[in-house]
Amino acid sequence: MRSDRPAKGETRDGAPRVAAPSRDPLLGVNRVLRKLGGAALSALGATLLISVFLNLVPGDPVEVMLGDRAQAVDVAALRHQMWLDRPLPEQVWFFLRDFADGQLHSSLPPFQERILPRLAEVAPRTLWLAAASLAVAVAVSLPLGVLSALAAGGAVDRMAMGLAVLGISVPSFLAGHVLILLFGIHLGWLPIAGDDARASIVLPALTLGLGLSALLSRITRAAMLDVLREDHVLAARARGLSETRVVLRHALRNALLPILTVLGLQAGGVLTGAVVVEKVFNWPGLGTWLITSIEKRDYNAVRAAVLVFTLTYLAVNLLTDLAYAAADPRVRRPGGSA
Amino acid sequence: MKPAAPAMAEDTPLSRPLGSGAAIGLLLVSACAALALFAPLVVTCPPGRLDLAIAWLGPTAGHPWGTGDNGVDVLSQVAYGARVSLGIGLAAVLVSGTFGTIAGAASGYAGGLWDALAMRVIDVLLAFPGLLLAIFLTAVLGPSIPGLVLALCSTAWVGYARLARAQVLALREQGFVLAARALGAGPSRIVVRHLLPNLLGPILVQATFGLPAAILAEASLSFLGLGVPPGTPSWGALVDQGMAHLVDAPHVALIPGAAIALTVLGFNFLGDALRDRLDPRG
Numbered sequence: 001m002r003s004d005r006p007a008k009g010e011t012r013d014g015a016p017r018v019a020a021p022s023r024d025p026l027l028g029v030n031r032v033l034r035k036l037g038g039a040a041l042s043a044l045g046a047t048l049l050i051s052v053f054l055n056l057v058p059g060d061p062v063e064v065m066l067g068d069r070a071q072a073v074d075v076a077a078l079r080h081q082m083w084l085d086r087p088l089p090e091q092v093w094f095f096l097r098d099f100a101d102g103q104l105h106s107s108l109p110p111f112q113e114r115i116l117p118r119l120a121e122v123a124p125r126t127l128w129l130a131a132a133s134l135a136v137a138v139a140v141s142l143p144l145g146v147l148s149a150l151a152a153g154g155a156v157d158r159m160a161m162g163l164a165v166l167g168i169s170v171p172s173f174l175a176g177h178v179l180i181l182l183f184g185i186h187l188g189w190l191p192i193a194g195d196d197a198r199a200s201i202v203l204p205a206l207t208l209g210l211g212l213s214a215l216l217s218r219i220t221r222a223a224m225l226d227v228l229r230e231d232h233v234l235a236a237r238a239r240g241l242s243e244t245r246v247v248l249r250h251a252l253r254n255a256l257l258p259i260l261t262v263l264g265l266q267a268g269g270v271l272t273g274a275v276v277v278e279k280v281f282n283w284p285g286l287g288t289w290l291i292t293s294i295e296k297r298d299y300n301a302v303r304a305a306v307l308v309f310t311l312t313y314l315a316v317n318l319l320t321d322l323a324y325a326a327a328d329p330r331v332r333r334p335g336g337s338a
Numbered sequence: 339m340k341p342a343a344p345a346m347a348e349d350t351p352l353s354r355p356l357g358s359g360a361a362i363g364l365l366l367v368s369a370c371a372a373l374a375l376f377a378p379l380v381v382t383c384p385p386g387r388l389d390l391a392i393a394w395l396g397p398t399a400g401h402p403w404g405t406g407d408n409g410v411d412v413l414s415q416v417a418y419g420a421r422v423s424l425g426i427g428l429a430a431v432l433v434s435g436t437f438g439t440i441a442g443a444a445s446g447y448a449g450g451l452w453d454a455l456a457m458r459v460i461d462v463l464l465a466f467p468g469l470l471l472a473i474f475l476t477a478v479l480g481p482s483i484p485g486l487v488l489a490l491c492s493t494a495w496v497g498y499a500r501l502a503r504a505q506v507l508a509l510r511e512q513g514f515v516l517a518a519r520a521l522g523a524g525p526s527r528i529v530v531r532h533l534l535p536n537l538l539g540p541i542l543v544q545a546t547f548g549l550p551a552a553i554l555a556e557a558s559l560s561f562l563g564l565g566v567p568p569g570t571p572s573w574g575a576l577v578d579q580g581m582a583h584l585v586d587a588p589h590v591a592l593i594p595g596a597a598i599a600l601t602v603l604g605f606n607f608l609g610d611a612l613r614d615r616l617d618p619r620g
Binding site (some may be wrong): 042045050053054165166168169170171172173174177178180181185267268269271272273275276279280290291294295302306309310313 | 462467468469470473474475477478550554557558561562563564574577581584585588591592595596598599600602603606607610
């Protein structure tokens with residue numbers, strides 16, 4: 001991941017944890033373009049992969065739909081409508097073409113339901129869920145990780161890290177059920193299913209976010225411990241700065257880089273975790289749609305859902321890369337130092 | 339960083355006392371293994387027996403953990419579910435660990451075009467959210483246990499491959515490999531006899547973390563209805579079945595859910611302890 005950074009110079013502090021980028025701004029643009037190209041290839045590869053897999057599904061969907069007493073003419077017509085009489089690359093091409101100009105239809109009879117409006121309806125719900133979960137995760141894990149690092153080995157640290165191991169081990173559907181029972185049924189504070197009220201987001205976001213915060217607080221703690229050992233933190237303390245200022249401005253800001261990296265890597269986990277959490281809370285998002293489309297064997301819907309999942313994942317990775325640059329002052333002001 | 343010495347140094351890490359984490363881990367893991375091994379002795383009634391009159395009840399004398407859908411005994415379902423969940427997890431770790439280690443070690447030792455090609459494949463797989471690929475594979479392969487294991491392995495092998503490759507890249511320049519080559523050992527002998535034994539420590543640590551990950555993934559897939567065939571008592575599937583009666587019979591979903599959590603917790607604790615001892619990278 002770091003090997004494509006061009007130059008290693010420019011670090012004057014003698015401890016370059018992050019390879020410093022070149023001063024040439026064009027190289028940055030090039031890097032983004034190259035990443036975009038790679039992302040496009042990955043998306044194409046994912047679509048191709050899904051199409052290959054879908055063609056391997058045991059049992060002909062047309063036969064399943066029409067039964068074995070169907071007329072050969074009808075079978076042929078349906079196969080034609082579902083692109084099943086075309087070679088695989090052509091199926092992928094048709095799919096991408098129709099997806100791009102918004103004409104993609106469900107591959108289930110009567111072939112009328114358009115995919116794009118449906119996607120526009122479900123995808124934002126999943127994005128909203130993912131964003132809210134990330135907010136929960138960051139809000140929980142940053143303070144927890146920082147406090148643990150400051151009191152490393154103490155009671156707070158051991159309790160927080162014990163909770164973190166527990167959080168990694170508890171499957172999201174169990175956590176979700178416990179939250180439903182506690183806040184939804186016993187206390188009756190929050191809605192437990194669907195997306196009808198504004199507060200509906202709370203429990204799903206907590207479920208997904210708390211699971212994520214377990215890993216994130218471990219990373220935050222490790223990153224903070226690394227930074228707190230550095231000379232510039234000692235120097236800041238020596239200058240008589242308040243402990244809060246030392247921790248927040250001089251340590252945490254530098255610890256953000258590895259935290260951001262892990263957040264980006266976790267994007268896939270958040271998206272697939274959303275599939276499970278959506279089922280627990282009957283949240284009508286992309287994951288629920290994907291699972292029902294798989295059950296109904298709606299090929300185009302499945303392909304579209306996967307494509308959107310993959311595109312979102314790749315976009316998040318790209319954004320992480322940019323955020324990484326933004327969080328590192330050496331990138332923002334070439335030649336300047338933190 | 340200097341790679342590990344060819345023979346594991348018989349020094350402090352192995353003689354360190356076991357921490358409390360390792361003890362808890364060992365306890366949880368052995369409890370789960372015992373449940374799986376002695377399932378027929380633990381249960382008071384066969385897992386598949388139905389009795390519609392006693393569906394969704396709390397603990398009673400004959401059914402200490404209560405009953406679920408159609409009156410099946412929760413304890414026996416969870417006990418036999420331990421066999422399914424642990425078995426699938428172990429199979430997934432064995433297959434992905436073996437394949438990944440050999441692929442990674444071979445790729446790292448061979449270098450050149452093969453290595454570059456293997457790294458591309460690994461990059462593409464890493465660019466795809468793991469569970470999503472497994473969701474597809476299980477959807478495509480239909481509900482079957484071998485299909486489920488394959489789906490779990492589809493991305494899990496990458497971790498072992500990357501680890502083995504990195505270790506081999508560091509090890510192959512060492513004196514003992516050079517000596518073996520000078521003595522006329524062929525590439526396959528060097529990889530199998532000289533490199534793989536040195537990889538086992540880190541690979542074992544990776545596998546200890548891979549097992550709970552596989553158990554969790556299997557549970558998630560089964561919970562989504564894409565895992566084990568209907569009627570197989572995998573823990574994830576049991577939670578899925580219990581969901582329908584979460585309000586009036588919460589134990590039916592929560593007990594298998596807790597079984598997953600405790601098992602995974604145990605393996606995670608054990609993995610942490612094992613890493614302290616076996617992984618020279620600390």
